Amino acid sequence: MTDTNSEWWCGAAIYQIYPRSFMDANGDGIGDLAGIADRLDHVARLGVDAIWVSPFYTSPMVDFGYDIADYCDVDPIFGTLADFDALMARARDLGLKVIVDQVYAHTSDRHPWFAESRSGRTNAKADWYVWADPKPDGSPPNNWQSVFGGPSWCWDARRGQYYLHNFLSAQPQLNCHLPEVQEALLNVARFWLDRGVSGFRIDALNFTMHDPLLRDNPPAPDDGSVRTRPFDFQLQTYNQSHPDIVRFIERLQALIASYPDTFSLAEVGGRDARREMQHFTKGRARLDSAYGFDFLYAEALTPALVAAALAAWSDEPGAGWPSWAFENHDAPRALSRWCMPEDREAFARMKAMLLLSLRGNPILFQGEELGLLQDEVPFEQLQDPEAIANWPLTLSRDGVRTPLPWQGEARNGGFSAGAPWLPLSAQNLARAVDGQEVDATSQLNLTRDLLSVRSASPALRRGTCEVLLADESRLVLRRREAGQSVITVFELAGHDSGWPDIITTAGQVLAAVNGAKPGVLPRFGAIWIREGEPT
Known part of the structure; x- marks a missing residue:
């Protein structure tokens, strides 16, 4: 593998x-x-x-x-x-x-595949899209609704059937079972x-x-x-x-x-x-x-x-x-x-x-x-x-x-x-x-x-990720790979927060924004610290 x-x-x-x-x-x-x-x-x-x-x-x-x-x-x-x-x-x-x-x-309903499919029920691409007969009262085959609003079925007089569209009626559904x-x-x-x-x-x-x-x-x-x-x-x-x-x-x-x-x-x-x-x-x-x-x-x-x-x-x-x-x-x-x-x-x-x-x-x-x-x-x-x-x-x-x-x-x-x-x-x-x-x-x-910085860090690029803290305002992640460990600390709530007690302030600062530094986490502060390295 x-x-x-x-x-x-x-x-x-x-x-x-x-x-x-x-x-x-x-x-x-x-x-x-x-x-x-x-x-x-x-x-x-x-x-x-x-x-x-x-x-x-x-x-x-x-x-x-x-x-x-x-x-x-x-x-x-x-x-x-x-x-x-x-x-x-x-x-x-x-x-x-x-x-x-x-x-x-x-x-698209302009695709040649659909043009052929809608032309009749016996052509080579007749089943390439999702077609269905109406209910006895002429209504659509079921209750499915499209993402963009309204029923997922559009009547096509040429086939005398409905075709499925999960999005716009101009986007007929392919029959990917086929x-x-x-x-x-x-x-x-x-x-x-x-x-x-x-x-x-x-x-x-x-x-x-x-x-x-x-x-x-x-x-x-x-x-x-x-x-x-x-x-x-x-x-x-x-x-x-x-x-x-x-x-x-x-x-x-x-x-x-x-x-x-x-x-x-x-x-x-x-x-x-x-x-x-x-x-x-x-x-x-x-x-x-x-x-x-x-x-x-x-x-x-x-x-x-x-x-x-x-x-x-x-x-x-x-x-x-x-x-x-x-x-x-x-x-x-x-x-x-x-x-x-x-x-x-x-x-x-x-x-x-x-x-x-x-x-x-x-x-x-x-x-x-x-x-x-x-x-x-x-x-x-x-x-x-x-x-x-x-x-x-x-x-x-x-x-x-x-x-x-x-x-x-x-x-x-x-x-x-x-x-x-x-x-x-x-x-x-x-x-x-x-x-x-x-x-x-x-x-x-x-x-x-x-x-x-991220490109040069195996831990940030490919490492495992452990959530050390996720409280009302602070998020702390530890990324590890190839013997490298990087702590990432964030303040998301928009107010000064205390430095998380669970992590050290020692290590090499790889990047920091909004005034964040080891031991200090201001509003919207963020910092990457490589553990085990001198400041």
């Missing part, structure tokens, strides 16, 4: 790029692959190991690329396959691995592996298979939370998380692992996400890592939240390896959720140290290294179909997807020569890359410094 800790991805820092909003090279207001290549040196200078590039495939963009019409080509708004190859070459020159999104649960569909998806993965990618982030993996009996979902207990969608009123017992998903995972992983230096990362959401993440990553025959939503929609960052998230992942041999994200293209900026406006600068410093202290792979979303905030996009400028459908109760994903500000004083923040597809805000233009480059105390330069 291969030693997981020897793999490049074990503890790798990953930077997520949302292509529409990273950098626009051709001036049409939408980011593209050439823009990513042009600005990739910014990512390399951070000191991350890999980039994850969100979908850039041919798509009608109803869900901005997560509705794929051709898995093996680049949408013209992002460029061409030649542009992708140039991006790969640039990444290699900079020492960065490239991970790309794969969306196996559904396609071996032919699995083989087609493996061919998609093979296409990109042959093109040189180092692996995949797999979208909505636990939605890839449904209950073939189409049994009704049971109602969800009322936990007191606000329910904004019919989806929230059900337990997703039968429309997702089928046990056979693991068999497909093992086929997929066998293919990925047959290429050198590759990595597989699953996105897993839902009420049972922790158990499923462990299940999907158990043993070398399954995926390398998974991440869920422990932090992405949390209203507060607390010691208890961190301790519970870490406790779900064992460091026993054969157990899965976690990945962590505090924000991404679907979740609001953490600084806008977790602290008061006057605390943002200090909180951002502490938050960066905490993300890089967790056992697993830290995933930074573009702009997180700048301390960007959630933007308020007015209804008339919204692009996000979920936010438009559920206005005003669903927080718009557009607010985290606004363009990256490269130059604070330049037109459109240096992102594009044309009008950006989403507006740039003054609050984030003030955090532009060029201004932070020349400020030694900036969030950007701190992030670079912390990633450098």
Whole structure:
């Protein structure tokens, strides 16, 4: 068995790029692959190991690329396959691995597979999607509800049947129970592996298979939370998380692992996400890592939240390896959720140290290294179909997807020569890359410094993790690897706290922010101390 800790991805820092909003090279207001290549040196200078590039495939963009019409080509708004190859070459020159999104649960309704499937019940792809007859009264086959609101079934007159969609009606559900569909998806993965990618982030993996009996979902207990969608009123017992998903995972992983230096990362959401993440990553025959939503929609960052998230992942041999994200293209900026406006600068410093202290792979979303905030996009400028459908109760994903500000004083923040597809805000233009480059105390330069320290520390990068303390305000972790032990101490509640009695003040300080030092833990203080080393 291969030693997981020897793999490049074990503890790798990953930077997520949302292509529409990273950098626009051709001036049409939408980011593209050439823009990513042009600005990739910014990512390399951070000191991350890999980039994850969100979908850039041919798509009608109803869900901005997560509705794929051709898995093996680049949408013209992002460029061409030649542009992708140039991006790969640039990444290699900079020492960065490239991970790309794969969306196996559904396609666009414009995909040729679906066009053939819906044309009749006897064609070669008739069963490639999930079709079902109506009930005698013409209503949908069961009570399943879509994530984006409303029933999960859409009537198609050509087939005289309903098709399943767990998300938008423009995203018909693939029938991944079918071996032919699995083989087609493996061919998609093979296409990109042959093109040189180092692996995949797999979208909505636990939605890839449904209950073939189409049994009704049971109602969800009322936990007191606000329910904004019919989806929230059900337990997703039968429309997702089928046990056979693991068999497909093992086929997929066998293919990925047959290429050198590759990595597989699953996105897993839902009420049972922790158990499923462990299940999907158990043993070398399954995926390398998974991440869920422990932090992405949390209203507060607390010691208890961190301790519970870490406790779900064992460091026993054969157990899965976690990945962590505090924000991404679907979740609001953490600084806008977790602290008061006057605390943002200090909180951002502490938050960066905490993300890089967790056992697993830290995933930074573009702009997180700048301390960007959630933007308020007015209804008339919204692009996000979920936010438009559920206005005003669903927080718009557009607010985290606004363009990256490269130059604070330049037109459109240096992102594009044309009008950006989403507006740039003054609050984030003030955090532009060029201004932070020349400020030694900036969030950007701190992030670079912390990633450098972490990269040089076996304990922080790959070590075991023990929660020594998680009280109302303080969190203390011990990371150990290769004879090195690092204590990480955090004050999360925003007030001066006493130094934890359970740990010593002796050791080498690797990094500290907000006035923290051995024996002193101010508000939002954070410190890394290598034990057994002189101060």
